[in-house]
Amino acid sequence: MSRLMFYIIVGLLLVAGIATSVHRHVQFEIPWLPGEQRQVWEIEAGINFNAQDGPVQVDLALPSHQAGYRVLTENTASSGYGLAYQADELGRTAQWTIREAAGSQTLYYSVQMLVSQDAQAPVQTPPEMTPITPWESPYDTAASQLIEQAWARSANNATFARELIRDVNGERQGENARLLLSQENPAALVVRLLNQAGVLAREVSGLLLEDGRRRQTLSSWIQVFDESGEQWSIFHPLTGEQGKPENLLLWETGGRAVLEVQGGTNSRVTFSMMTHDQPASAAVRNHYSEDTLLNFSIHSLPLEEQALFQTILLIPIGALMVVFLRVLVGIKTSGTFMPVLIALAFIQTTLPTGLIGFLLIVAVGLIIRNYLSYLNLLLVARVSAVIITVIAIISIFTVLAYRMGLSAGLTITFFPMIILAWTIERMSILWEEEGPKQVLIQGGGSLITAVLAYLAMNNPWVRHITFNFLGVQLILMALILLLGNYTGYRLLELRRFKPITDDEKPS
Amino acid sequence: MSWFNNWTWPTRLRDKGIIGMNRRNIRYIGRYNSRRLYPLVDDKLKTKLLAQQYGITSPELIGTVTTQFGVKHIGEMLTGHAGFVIKPAKGSGGKGILVIEKVEDNAFIKPSGAKLTLTDVERHVSNILSGLYSLGGSPDVAVIETLINFDESLMDYTYEGVPDIRVIVFKGYPVMAMMRLSTAASDGKANLHQGAVGVGLNIATGAALRAVQFDRPCFSHPDTGHDLASLVVPQWETLLNLAAGCYEMTGLGYLGTDMVLDRKHGPMLLELNARPGLAIQMTNGEGLRRRLDLIERQPDGVPAKQRVAFSQHHFARQSELVESPDTASSSA
16 A cells, blocks of 8 residues: 555545634534533442333332432433323423333433532422321330330431431441341431431431442432421431431432332342533533434433443553553553553552552562462463462452451453453563563553553543543554554664664774 | 763664664564464464474474373384484574583483483473463464584584574565674573673674674673674575565565574574564674665565575675774774
C-alpha cells in the first residue's frame, strides 16, 4: 500500500473523529471540560419473573423527589405491556399489566436523578399506627424487656430507636434480642418493637449509589418519626447510625413492598447505575431530543451496557500510552498489553493499594514459581499451577487484609489473575535466563507503563472525553497508526548509541 | 551534568547513519522480510535441511528427536559420536543448547568439565520437546548435530565458548560483520549484552576494525589478554560467499547470518536470524544507514560472487586498533 493511501486513511480518521466530536459538542451542548456540571445518576431497574400463561400484573415502587436528589426523567421498556403510573400519599408506583404472558419476562424502568443540594422531600405522612400483633410467650417478655431497657436509656424517639437498634444488633446484643431475632429479621424486628412502644416507624428501601455498579439490590433502612409526627430521620438497621448517607437514594418510603407480581413466579428486581456529568441546561432537556442516527452515542444503550462501555472506551487510551512508551521511549515491558490490564485493575483498587497488591502477588508468585521449576512440569500444567497459586495468594491477602481491618485490601480481587500468572511465568523464565537485572528492567518498565496508563485513564477529563465523544476513538486510532509508522530514534536509543558518537577522538 | 553526558542528540546519530529499532522494523524487516519466510529461519531444523539442499556447509546432523517416546532411544543415536550439540529447533538467543565435548565411560562431559549422565541428557531433550526453550512455549523438536572443532587460529581470542561471526546480509550483499568472543563475564556465551566482546570486522579482509565490551572500546581480550588488533578471520571470502548465498536460500532481504569456522570444514552456517540486532553498529563504530542506502540503489539479480566483490570494494575500512602511519602523523 502506498504512503499516500496511508496518509489519506489517517486524515479521514482524524477529520471524521474531529467532526463527530464537534457535532456532539455543538448539537448536544456537551462541554469539552468535565467541570461546571451537574451530576446525574442514571438508575435502571430490571424486573425478571416467569409468567404463568395468564394475566400478569406487576407493581413496582418508584422513587420520588427527596433530599439531595430530584427526579429528572423516567422511561420504561416493556413490549406488549400496559403501563400506568400511580401516586398516593405513600409514594409512586408503576403498574404493568398484560392479558397473557408466558415464560421468562423482563421489564425495565430507568430514571435519571439529578443531584441537587436544594431538593426537598415532599411532606411525608407518618404511617397509621398499626394494630400491634401481640407476641407469643416467651417472646412477649423478651420484647418488653428490650423496650424497657432502651426506653430508660433514651430521651426521645430518635435516641430510643438508636438504643434499640444497638440492643438488637450491636455489641450489647443480649439473649432477649437473639431470641426475638429467631422470629423476625433485624429491620422488621426493630420496627415492630418501636411500634409496640408507640413510636411511629417503618421499614423503607434504599439504593446505595456507586458508579458503574450492576445487579445491585435494595437495602433496608428504618425511618423513625419524632413525637410530633412531622420530622423523621433514617437509621441504619444494623449499626443504629442516624442520618441518611449522602449516596443513599430512598426508593420506597411508604413501608410497602417494592415489587409485587401477580401471575408470575421467581420475580426479582435488580438495579444498575452510573453517574455522568451534564451541563445544567442539557441535563433538563437532553432526553427530549430526538434520537437520530447522528446522535450516535453510548447513552442510547441500556445502563448496564453503558457502565461496561465506560471502562471499555478507556482501553484505547491505555493502548496509546503503551504504543507511545514502546515506540517513542523504548521502555521494555513484560507482555505487550499486560500493563493496560494492570492499569484497569488499578482504577478499581486505587493506585497505592494496587501497587502494593501487585508487588506482593508477583513477589510471592515468583518464589512459589521458583519451587515449581524444580518439579519439571510441562508448560501448560505449570502455568495452571501458577494460576491456582495466584488465586490462593489473592484469597489469603484478602482474608488477612479484612482481619486487619484494611478494607482497601479487599479490592485486590480486581486483578486479572490469568494475566498475573503469565506475568509471573515470564518473569521467572527471564530470571533464569537473563538474571534478576532484566527482571527488574522489564518488571519496572511494565509497572511504569501501568502507572502512566492508569494516570491517563483515571484522569477525569480523559474519562469525560472518551465517554461523551465517540469520535475521539477515531482520533486515537489515527494517532496510533501514525506512531506505528515512526522510523525515528527511540528516546532510550539516544543513550544506547551514545558511545558511537564520541569516538571521533579515541581516548 | 554527568547524567546528561550519557545522552546524545538524534541529529548526531543521524549524521553517523545509525539505524534505530523503529527504522529497522519498518524500513528493513517489514519491507524486505516476508512473514511467510520466517519459519525457514525460526526453525533450525528447516534451516539446516535447506542449507544442505543449497550446498551451504553447516554442522553435520546426527539426528532429531520429535516424540517423548523417542527420548528413550537417544542413547543409541549418540553412540560413536565423540562430541555433539543438542539444541531446540525453535529456540532463541542460545537458550537450551547443550554442548557435550566428549563421552567417557558413559559420562557426558560439558566444555566446563561438568559430567552429565544419560538420564540428564534425556531430561534435557524431554524439556526441549515440551517447549521449555521455544518461542511461546510451543512443542518443539530436538536437533542433534556434531560438535564444531573450531579453528585453532582463533583459540587465543576467546574464553571457553565458540566465537561466532555475524554477517548482516542485505538483499544478498554482505553489509557489515562482527565477531563475538565469549568472556568470563558472559559465562562462555557469545551474547554481547551479557558481556561478550564484539569485534567489528573489515568486510574487505576479515581483519579486526574495533572492539567493544559493554559498548565501551577495548583493545585486548579481557580474559586471555590477547591483542585483538592481530585478529584476522581466515577463509574470509568463502565465509562471505556462504553468507551471501543465504539470500537465495531463504529469500529474506534483511538477514543476520551466524557462522563459525571449523578446523576441517572451514566456514559453516550455524543459524540465521530474520530480526538481527543493532549492536553490530556499536562494534563497527559505524551506522548501517549509508551501506544499506547504497545497496538499495543496486539492481536485483546480481550473482553472489559479484555481490561479495562489490561489498568488499565499497565497504573496506581502516582498522582503529592499529596505529597506521598516516593517522599517527595526522594526530601528532
